[in-house]
Amino acid sequence: MEAARAIPTSAPIELQTFARVEDRQRLTPPTMTAFRNLCRHWGLANAEAAALLGVSESTWDRIKRGSWDQPLSQDQMTRASAAIGLYKGLHLLFADDMANRWPRLPNSEAIFGRRSPVEAMVEGGIPVMLDTRRYIDAVRGGL
Numbered sequence: 023m024e025a026a027r028a029i030p031t032s033a034p035i036e037l038q039t040f041a042r043v044e045d046r047q048r049l050t051p052p053t054m055t056a057f058r059n060l061c062r063h064w065g066l067a068n069a070e071a072a073a074l075l076g077v078s079e080s081t082w083d084r085i086k087r088g089s090w091d092q093p094l095s096q097d098q099m100t101r102a103s104a105a106i107g108l109y110k111g112l113h114l115l116f117a118d119d120m121a122n123r124w125p126r127l128p129n130s131e132a133i134f135g136r137r138s139p140v141e142a143m144v145e146g147g148i149p150v151m152l153d154t155r156r157y158i159d160a161v162r163g164g165l
Contacts, residue, residue: 040096040099043093046095050092050093053094056102057106058085063122064125064126073144075098075105076098076101100148101147104148104154104155108158111155125139125140126140129142133153133157142154
């Protein structure tokens with residue numbers, strides 16, 4: 023009987039998480055670039071952008087100016103990720119400017135309660151942001 027060959031193993035790959043400060047430090051700059059761009063495309067007011075990201079308006083002003091030099095928190099990364107995923111999903115769903123108009127339009131779906139998705143997400147925080155992203159993914163057949 024042949025001796026079993028040792029199967030080479032590699033070191034386990036550490037998954038990227040929002041819990042690890044090292045990951046958040048690396049991910050914050052591109053996340054903020056993407057989030058600033060979607061805020062501009064959606065025409066968000068300072069208060070709306072700050073609320074979606076979970077920061078004060080004065081912190082949002084520093085972020086917009088590029089003078090924010092610390093990693094986002096796990097909560098803030100989750101918020102930004104949900105918004106960026108929603109932005110991407112909308113651009114996959116709509117081939118025109120509706121992708122950027124949709125977040126500001128009143129919506130009769132139950133999760134929005136006749137408010138715009140932006141209003142609902144500002145009021146409902148992370149749970150509604152994630153529900154909105156899942157809703158768009160489901161509408162476009164991604165779930």
